Amino acid sequence: MSNAILVLFAHPALQRSRVQRALAKAVRDLEGVTFHDLYEAYPDFDVDVAREQALLAAHDVVVLQHPLYWYAAPPLVKQWFDLVLEHGWAYGARGTALVGKRFLCAVSAGGDEAAYCAEGENRFSLRQLLAPVEQTARLCGMEFLDPFVVYGTHALGEDEIEAAAAAYAARLGALRGAER
Amino acid sequence: MQTGFFFQALVYLCAAVVAVPIARRLGLGSVLGYLLAGAAIGPFALGLVGREGADVLHFAEVGVVMMLFLIGLELEAVRLWALRGALLGLGGIQVVATSLAIGVTALALGAEWRVALVAGLVLALSSTAIALQSLREKGLARTDAGERAFAVLLFQDLAVIPMLVLLPLLGAHAAGAGGAAHGATAIDALPAWGRALATLAAVAAIVLAGRFVVPPLFRAVARSGVREAFTAAALLLVVAIVLLMQSVGLSPALGTFLGGVVLASSEFRHELEGDIEPFKGLLLGLFFLSVGASIDFGVVAANGASVAALVVGLVAVKAAVLLALGRAARLSAEQNLLFAAALAQGGEFAFVLFSLAAQGGVLAPEEADLLVATVALSMAATPLLLLGWERAVRPRFGARRAAREPDAIDREGPVILAGFGAFGSIVGRFLLANGVETVVLDADSDHVALMRGFGIRAYYGDASREELLRAAGAERARLLIVATGSLETMRKVIHTAKHDFPKLRVAARARSRVEAYELLDAGADAIYRASLDTALRSGADALRALGFPAYHAHRAAQRFRRHDEASWRELAAVRRDERVFQSRARESLQLLERLLREERDVPDPVDDNAWDAASLRAERARRDATDC
Ligand SMILES: Cc1cc2nc3c(=O)[nH]c(=O)nc-3n(C[C@H](O)[C@H](O)[C@H](O)COP(=O)(O)O)c2cc1C
Secondary structure (H helix, E strand, O other): OOOOEEEEEOOOOHHHOOHHHHHHHHHOOOOOEEEEEHHHHOOOOOOOHHHHHHHHHOOOEEEEEEEOEOOEOOHHHHHHHHHHOOEOOOEOOOOOOOOOOEEEEEEEOOOOHHHOOOOOOOOOOHHHHOHHHHHHHHHOOOEEOOOEEEOOHHHOOHHHHHHHHHHHHHHHHHHHHOOO | OOOOHHHHHHHHHHHHHHHHHHHHHOOOHHHHHHHHHHHHHOOOOOOOOOOOOOOHHHOOHHHHHHHHHHHHHHOOHHHHHHOHHHHHHHHHHHHHHHHHHHHHHHHHOOOOHHHHHHHHHHHHOOOHHHHHHHHHHOOOOOOHHHHHHHHHHHHHHHHHHHHHHHHHHHOOOOOOOOOOOOOOOHHHHOOHHHHHHHHHHHHHHHHHHHHHHHHHHHHHHHHHOOHHHHHHHHHHHHHHHHHHHHHOOOOHHHHHHHHHHHHHOOOOHHHHHHHHHHHHHHHHHHHHHHHHHHOOHHHHHHOHHHHHHHHHHHHHHHHHHHHHHHHHOOOOHHHHHHHHHHHOOOOOHHHHHHHHHHHOOOOOHHHHHHHHHHHHHHHHHHHHHHHHHHHHHHHHHOOOOOOOOOOOOOOOOOEEEEOOOHHHHHHHHHHHHOOOOEEEEEOOHHHHHHHHHOOOOEEEOOOOOHHHHHHOOOOOOOEEEEOOOOHHHHHHHHHHHHHHOOOOEEEEEEOOHHHHHHHHHHOOOEEEEOOHHHHHHHHHHHHHHOOOOHHHHHHHHHHHHHHHHHHHHHHHHHHHHHHHHOOHHHHHHHHHHHHHHHHHOOOOOOOOOOOOOHHHHHHHHHHHHHHO
8 A cells, every 4th residue: 555656856967966866776776666757758848648638647746856946947847737737637626647746846956945935045945935836736736745844955964965855755655655 | 948857856946045144134035035036037037047938837846745645734633623613713714705706706806606606615715825934934924823824824735635636627628628737637538527537536545544554564674773763754745646546647745745644644744744744844835936937927917907806806805704704703903914924815726626627617717817926926925914913903903012921721732752661651640641742752662653653642753853842742842751762872862852842841750870961961850760750669678578667768769769869969060070081880889889978977867866865754854853
């Protein structure tokens, strides 16, 4: 009764990444986790809709892992949403393929946690900024879980990054066993 | 009188050379010029050609036969199908209504029922040669009226086939009664139904041979690669059909017409058209000349009043039916008058059909003569009617110009692809897969046959010929993609296209940098270097194999391509000055050297600041340091 987890990973320049690379490394070989690197699969943005839908259908938990760029996901994620979540499949009267699955955002942000609130520099909480994604998951009948966030990446040292990666792996491990 | 071939030829050519320019200068159009010249040199005026009473048309049989072959070639099945509505609606009603009107009038005037029937059917036909030639010459072929007229003429051409089969059945006389023109032939010994059957059999033979025997033969000739051999084969075909038809006592015109119809759907259509096109104008001229010469002024003079009445009556009845039809088809008044003027004459088939009817004893020889003279005069009236339309009708309808916008969906296909080799076949398959109508021209007849097997519109021929490009629809096509075998042919194709169809956009594939320069100089609007994308793709894959992220490799390849295209364009200008005394191989080497030198100095073509957070981190570190 363990849950199958699909990690949709999006980073356009992995060779420059510190945080996301560590997060990815921590979960990519976990049992029950399918790690799917979108920029590696679709460098030309030509998303294979059938393949993506089959992957989604075969998993119980969908994790969207990416760095926060301009308060949102890198553009391939948007392309992926637009193409894969088809009416009549993901939503609409007969679109029930995703109903009952769980959806987790795993995000890293350069800004500190303190900056992500009404009084802070960024004026909105990260949860608020993720509202479009949250609503997308809801519309498809998925449960939107409390996001996993690594804040303040610019100031993180190696140890802190490792700690964040371990926390991320633990979070996925918990999801794997967790009942709805 | 001199009757030698060269003398005859001299007379015809002189007549054409003198009369046609004069007629055009006077605004009468070349058709009327030919007709008048023909009448002047004919047996009934100067008497330079043909003896009185002899069949002048006989000399011009080549002209008629060739013209009908060409008309047949235009009747491509696809095109007929596209026009089926107009064909059946306009054409069908025109033929039936006009036949009825003329037949009933003839009956009322006391003609025998068979005479009335034959006259009605045959006179319902109009002259494709005269109508189309005049409309094209005046630039009116693509008007509403012009296109309707084309549909009607097509239907009439098809209606000739059953008429030719049915005519012998009406024969009043027993076997052997006719055959005056061609002497006794095998077919004259048959009873009427036998002759109808024989006609059907000949039609079937031509259709079957055209479908199954001729294409393989043409393919074999085409493989030899000698263009003259192909032209010879085309002429041979026409001559063979003529002899075959004559030997069984049938109309050669019908035979070649059918031959044309059958070959219209074959891959050789455009090449045949291209081969015969240069002769076409002359042959048509010869035909018009002989129509003029055949007007029997003896008959006309003897029956002045009745000939005049017949001509006026014929034109009036035909015009009345056409006007009614045009109204029903919602033509504007101006276009409707043009439609009627263009088609209100007897057709060239009348000569064939009336002589057939005379041979079969349906018509008395004098009746046939009278009718033939009527038809010839009605043909001569057409250019005058059109002139009248131009002078009197059109000006009243203001400047609303005739030529309308070309159709959004082109019959002729918006893309012409020259060369279906390694490169062309990919482009072609891609376009076809995307539902783009593509006309393929290829110099390999096996290739062409294969493609046709899959329903691709492919034609055999040399794409650098203006006629072939025209026949493939270059005037209306939006794009020509050149991907033929040798650089020389590609240059010729581009040159022809740019010269004769300046509006056509030309894209060319180049197999090397130097070739790309040559094609650019030849005038191509866009150049596609064949190995560029593939080479960069394999380069990108090499990066991936070494562990570069896919997206990085992808962007690196794209960036490199942009750089390469830019430097290629830059060098194009420089090259023109330096090139003069160089060989291609030497030039290629120099280009490469120059590129390598430039690229050595670019450390990492993709290493920009994309998604780099390093400076952000540094700034943050500075801030933290000052905060403490
Ligand atoms: C183009 C770009 C836009 C960014 N926009 C934001 C942003 O809007 N908010 C934020 O907190 N951090 C932003 N950052 C910082 C990244 O989120 C941070 O560098 C990343 O999460 C670190 O992960 P990595 O080391 O795996 O690249 C941005 C970085 C880049 C390169």
